[in-house]
Amino acid sequence: MTVTTDLVSYEDALASYDPVMGLEVHVELGTRTKMFCGCSTGLGAEPNSQTCPTCLGLPGSLPVVNAVGVESAVRIGLALHCEIAEWCRFARKNYFYPDMPKNFQTSQYDEPIAFNGYLDVQLEDGEVFRVEIERAHMEEDTGKSTHVGGATGRIHGASHSLLDYNRAGIPLIEIVTKPVVGAGDRAPEIAKAYVAELRELIRALGVSEARMEMGQMRCDVNLSLMPKGSETFGTRSETKNVNSLRSVERAVRFEVRRHAAVLGGGGTIVQETRHFHEDDGSTTSGRVKEEAEDYRYFPEPDLVPVAPSREWVEELRAGLPELPRVRRNRLREEWGVSGHDMQSILNAGAIDPIVATIEAGADPLSARKWWMGELARSANESGRSLEGLPITPEQVARVAALVADGSLNDKLARQVIEGVLAGEGDPDAVVEKRGLKVVSDEGALGAAVDEAIAGNAAIADKIRGGKVAAVGALVGAVMKATRGQADAARVKELILRKLGVTEG
Numbered sequence: 001m002t003v004t005t006d007l008v009s010y011e012d013a014l015a016s017y018d019p020v021m022g023l024e025v026h027v028e029l030g031t032r033t034k035m036f037c038g039c040s041t042g043l044g045a046e047p048n049s050q051t052c053p054t055c056l057g058l059p060g061s062l063p064v065v066n067a068v069g070v071e072s073a074v075r076i077g078l079a080l081h082c083e084i085a086e087w088c089r090f091a092r093k094n095y096f097y098p099d100m101p102k103n104f105q106t107s108q109y110d111e112p113i114a115f116n117g118y119l120d121v122q123l124e125d126g127e128v129f130r131v132e133i134e135r136a137h138m139e140e141d142t143g144k145s146t147h148v149g150g151a152t153g154r155i156h157g158a159s160h161s162l163l164d165y166n167r168a169g170i171p172l173i174e175i176v177t178k179p180v181v182g183a184g185d186r187a188p189e190i191a192k193a194y195v196a197e198l199r200e201l202i203r204a205l206g207v208s209e210a211r212m213e214m215g216q217m218r219c220d221v222n223l224s225l226m227p228k229g230s231e232t233f234g235t236r237s238e239t240k241n242v243n244s245l246r247s248v249e250r251a252v253r254f255e256v257r258r259h260a261a262v263l264g265g266g267g268t269i270v271q272e273t274r275h276f277h278e279d280d281g282s283t284t285s286g287r288v289k290e291e292a293e294d295y296r297y298f299p300e301p302d303l304v305p306v307a308p309s310r311e312w313v314e315e316l317r318a319g320l321p322e323l324p325r326v327r328r329n330r331l332r333e334e335w336g337v338s339g340h341d342m343q344s345i346l347n348a349g350a351i352d353p354i355v356a357t358i359e360a361g362a363d364p365l366s367a368r369k370w371w372m373g374e375l376a377r378s379a380n381e382s383g384r385s386l387e388g389l390p391i392t393p394e395q396v397a398r399v400a401a402l403v404a405d406g407s408l409n410d411k412l413a414r415q416v417i418e419g420v421l422a423g424e425g426d427p428d429a430v431v432e433k434r435g436l437k438v439v440s441d442e443g444a445l446g447a448a449v450d451e452a453i454a455g456n457a458a459i460a461d462k463i464r465g466g467k468v469a470a471v472g473a474l475v476g477a478v479m480k481a482t483r484g485q486a487d488a489a490r491v492k493e494l495i496l497r498k499l500g501v502t503e504g
């Protein structure tokens, strides 16, 4: 960035001010069709091939509400402990933008479908912070502009712009928090944890994949400061479209430092939108915020009101899945892991693979061990997610079973996993092809055991003399000679027998 911004240190800022945050999260629903027409929402189609008179805003076209969109909104509202409106309408939010052909966005204004809820988020140290939800409302996405000819891809300096309306009309749910107060110096962490928890929740509900890197979930970060001890909110800035968890955390941190510098220098904060820059974590001024009145909201005359019956709402409530935080706490107890370990498992995206591996018959300990060990390493190296690895939970469970029944030891099991990942087939096929079996047969091990004893006469004497603990060195020699395939327990037994020693 060429723009330099005055900042104070984060610590100094927090010594003088209390931050207040507001998080607005947009989630693109995974419905098959758009919110107000039957056009497909599929990704990757030819530009403007998934459009119709309604989503292009042509005169005379009429919208119809997508029932799955409404159902998703109600389920999200319920999962966020919101009240569900008995009756609510859509509204027109009027403004002109080339990627919005109707010249208004169909949204909800003063009658959101869900309101007054909360989401409990768990912080790194286990503490739970409650974020209050103001509203969750339904709206539609805009089209997409591509600015061509400039150096930056921004409209500034471009020679012309291309418009793709395939995204116009895709259902969005906007979830808005009440002002988050009392976060103190944990504001950046809380903001990130909130968005992370919300993403887990959305995925658990199955209403969206909520992939931030694909724009399926985006966050606007509002922030203001008030002098310590004051209870009057300061003027907020609104950093738009922050598209990763890490960026949410950085945007809050940056704005705290910037606001503190402005206020500390006797300046005033202007209410404006700002852009976040991934490269250095800074924000720069966007546009001065219009007043809400500028949008001339009015109820949408072409759509019937949405009036979810209480029976239906209760049916949806009864069908909600276990909330992610509750589920994590349950699994943490079932698996007997610490909060810290559970956090690592969550961060690694390993919860579902581990659960599926246990369901396929593995015990929790080994399921965890393989996904958080060998497989996490492999995913890391190949830049993939755990679920993107070419191995199934069933295959991992089979490896665990082969270890449990003594057919494989850990070293051989790692080779089996390596083989599966390399596309050599199921664990049993890899065992077969690579000849990976624990050898415990006395006939096969006898020669290696004799050699180990003969080659380590001094140690063998010690053992004969009663120092049984020294047997480890001989077992190691046999393991080496058999390239890890010997059954270590069996080898130990054979060595001690040949030396005429009984254990214990």
Ligand code: ADP
Pocket: 020, 021, 022, 023, 024, 134, 176, 177, 178, 179, 180, 222, 223, 224, 233, 234, 235, 236, 238
């Ligand atoms: P807008 O449409 O202007 O973005 P919204 O009400 O939709 O307004 O969202 C504003 C967000 O900012 C909400 O999450 C709200 O709780 C929060 N907020 C409101 N006032 C402040 C403030 N002074 N400081 C920080 N956040 C605020």
Ligand code: MG
Pocket: 024, 220, 238
């Ligand atoms: Mg906003």
Ligand code: ZN
Pocket: 034, 037, 038, 039, 050, 051, 052, 053, 054, 055, 056, 169
């Ligand atoms: Zn359409």
